[in-house]
Amino acid sequence: MDSLTQIVLGAAVGEAVLGKKIGNKALLYGAIGGTIPDxxxxxGLFTDTITAIELHRGFSHSILFSIFMAPLLGWLVNKLEYKKNLGWQAWTKLFFGSLITHPLLDAFTTWGTQLCWPFDIKVAFNAIFVIDPLYTLPLLVGCIGVACFQKNLKLRTRLNKMGLILSTTYLLSTLILKFYAHRTIETALKNQGIEYTTISSRPSPLNTILWNANIDTKDYYLTTDYSFFDTQPIQFKKYPKLREKSADLIKYTNIQRLIKIAEGWYIIEKKDGQWYFNDLRFGVIPREDGSSFFAFSYLLEEKERKIQATETPKNQRDAKFLIQTLWKRLQGN
Structure with missing residues (x-):
């Protein structure tokens, strides 16, 4: 999830663990713990694009990291806050809670996370977008409210608890919404007689009303979207896989690494004399001129007999038009 969400989640967890004893410092240290995994x-500042992608949400987002880092941070903060006389165990509980909830929340996103590191098992429920105001706002309002009251007031505890309950309830409800949207798209495929091997569904940006899906077939990928307000049949758009044209590139080690990152959902295409690797998991972004581009695309360049990848930039104008398009589309087809 985005940084603000992880900060307020960590702060809320910190308040729940030690708020009654240390007041607003529980929010502060919880927020720090919620930020550390990211x-x-x-x-990424010291390595190449592909390695940076592989490292993100790796070790620092694992259960092991939380287990080992929490006591270390607990011991350190106990030394800094020796006047509180809480002992390192109490601080350890605060940091473990704020650290572990970070990757647990990330597991609900499309990016997913390596909770089970060092085992190569990626956990991604594809149930919530990385920025979702309906999840963040209850936590944010709760933390702001908490900061306005003294630590020994019951209202402070109630505000924080309410924020955690509302956000967690919404998060769990996204699994139900995903199940319904996924089944609806599967039914549309069956009714239209489309044979496929795999389907991957996920929410569109900033909401859980409009859902996107990628469908894998023999020679091409299908993409579609579905809103709970739709009244017309679901339509599918084809994207040829183009595997034969990119066969020579696929042999390179870095291309294989990108394919693994994309979990097999990819298209390598040549545009204007240059090769691009498109990660299909995050869909396409429309432009005002009627064209579109894949949300995550990488320019491929051969240097010293190796392929180097550079992520293609996105601009604010594209983002603004995307929001307008999403708002119109989620209201139904």
Whole structure:
């Protein structure tokens, strides 16, 4: 999830663990704990694009990391806050809670996370977009409210608890919404006589009303979207796999790494004399001129007998038009 969400989630967890004893400092240290797993993005400053993608949501997002880091942080903060006389165990509980909830939340997104590191098992429920106001707002309002009251007031505890309950209930409800949307798309495929091997569904940005899906067939991928307000039949768009044209590129090690990152959902295409690797898991972004492009696309360049990948940039104008298009589409077809 986005940084703000992880900060307020960590703060709310910190408040739930030690708020009655240390007041607003529980929010502060919880927020710090909720931020720490995402510091792995800093590694991207010292390595190439592909390695940076592989490292993100890896070790720092694992259960093992939370288990080992929590006591270390607990011991350190206990030394800094020695006047509180809480003992390292109490601080450890705070940091373990704020650390472990970070990857657990990320597991609900399309990116997923490596909870079971060092085992190569990626957990991704594809149930919530990385930015979802309906999940974040209850936590944010709760934390702001908590900060306005003294630590010994019952209202403070109730506000924080309510924020956690509302956000968690919404998060769990996304699994039910996903199940319904997924089944609806499967039924449409069956009714239209389309044979396929795999289907992957996920929510569109900022909401859980409009859902996108990728469908794998023998020679091409299908994409579609479905809103709970739709009244017309679901339609599918074809994207040829183009495997034969990119056969020579697929042999490169870095291309194989990208294919693994994309979990097999990819198209390699040549545009304007240059090769691009498109990760299909995050769909396409429309442009005002009627064209569209894949949300995550990488320019491929051969240097020193190796393939280097560079993510193609997105601009604010595309993002603005995307929001407008999403708002219109989620109201139904």
């Amino acid at each position: 510091l792995d993005v800093c590694l």
